[in-house]
Amino acid sequence: MRIGELATKAGVSVRALRYYEEQGLLGADRSPSGQRHYPDGAVDRVVLVQQLYAAGLSSRRILELLPCVYTGYATPETLRLLAAERDSIDAQIAGLTATRDRLDAVIAAAEASVTDGCLPHRTAARQN
Amino acid sequence: MRIGELATKAGVSVRALRYYEEQGLLGADRSPSGQRHYPDGAVDRVVLVQQLYAAGLSSRRILELLPCVYTGYATPETLRLLAAERDSIDAQIAGLTATRDRLDAVIAAAEASVTDGCLPHRTAARQN
DNA sequence: CTAAAACCTGACGTTGACGTCAGAGGCAAG
DNA sequence: CTTGCCTCTGACGTCAACGTCAGGTTTTAG
Numbered sequence: 001m002r003i004g005e006l007a008t009k010a011g012v013s014v015r016a017l018r019y020y021e022e023q024g025l026l027g028a029d030r031s032p033s034g035q036r037h038y039p040d041g042a043v044d045r046v047v048l049v050q051q052l053y054a055a056g057l058s059s060r061r062i063l064e065l066l067p068c069v070y071t072g073y074a075t076p077e078t079l080r081l082l083a084a085e086r087d088s089i090d091a092q093i094a095g096l097t098a099t100r101d102r103l104d105a106v107i108a109a110a111e112a113s114v115t116d117g118c119l120p121h122r123t124a125a126r127q128n
Numbered sequence: 129m130r131i132g133e134l135a136t137k138a139g140v141s142v143r144a145l146r147y148y149e150e151q152g153l154l155g156a157d158r159s160p161s162g163q164r165h166y167p168d169g170a171v172d173r174v175v176l177v178q179q180l181y182a183a184g185l186s187s188r189r190i191l192e193l194l195p196c197v198y199t200g201y202a203t204p205e206t207l208r209l210l211a212a213e214r215d216s217i218d219a220q221i222a223g224l225t226a227t228r229d230r231l232d233a234v235i236a237a238a239e240a241s242v243t244d245g246c247l248p249h250r251t252a253a254r255q256n
Numbered sequence: 257c258t259a260a261a262a263c264c265t266g267a268c269g270t271t272g273a274c275g276t277c278a279g280a281g282g283c284a285a286g
Numbered sequence: 287c288t289t290g291c292c293t294c295t296g297a298c299g300t301c302a303a304c305g306t307c308a309g310g311t312t313t314t315a316g
Contacts, residue, residue, distance in 0.1 A: 074238035089228040110202035
């Protein structure tokens with residue numbers, strides 16, 4: 001599979017894939033003319049990389065952790081990094097959950113103020 | 129309370145607070161000499177701003193949503209924005225949860241491979 | 257009174273994950 | 287053959303949320 005197809009299947013840009021290769025996160029076979037060719041498994045790999053980016057990991061950190069994701073091996077140091085990232089993600093989840101609950105409360109209050117028609121003599125809802 | 133104290137209490141930098149003011153997210157009284165003075169409630173406000181940043185909202189979006197957080201009022205449009213951000217946060221939580229579970233699986237596998245002593249004749253764990 | 261610490265206003269620097277553009281090939285279809 | 291799309295390698299641009307530095311004023315501790 002060539003780079004455009006992989007990009008489409010993984011939901012990222014072609015530029016991103018070249019960037020991942022530059023960072024050592026994604027290898028590629030080359031055709032004689034220099035075009036990149038990827039195996040099917042590359043799709044999952046790219047998706048995983050995206051997930052880790054979304055969790056706030058840097059390219060460097062992902063580079064450290066990716067091998068043991070695929071091999072199942074890890075040095076004690078790498079194991080500590082894995083645990084630390086897991087804990088960081090837990091913390092993010094907790095924070096986001098609190099923020100979401102806060103927003104839910106705000107939404108409930110705002111909806112109530114609309115539903116009850118308790119808007120004062122200011123801009124009426126349906127005006128315009 | 130002056131800016132340094134607020135920064136300490138809210139856990140952010142002085143620079144960040146000036147930036148928030150620049151973005152319209154945080155007002156401040158000024159002493160005759162020009163120094164900023166904040167009421168106690170500013171601490172919570174700053175913490176909330178931080179939470180929203182952590183949830184991926186931009187300054188502009190926070191600026192749109194902050195008023196109705198404090199007033200309880202929202203236009204239908206603002207209400208849609210609120211709901212959209214809430215949903216976005218839900219999606220982030222779901223993604224992060226999946227990523228965390230994936231990392232947990234990797235950690236379990238790696239720990240097992242260490243505990244079971246199933247490291248082959250390569251770099252032994254305790255060597256060096 | 258004086259020196260340290262905190263504060264002020266600009267204004268430029270940083271960082272990461274790409275976006276975008278230029279110019280030059282490569283490849284299947286008609 | 288050529289047309290049109292895909293790909294290649296540089297290399298500069300972007301953007302947001304600050305960091306950092308310069309040069310000056312204000313507040314506070316002793």
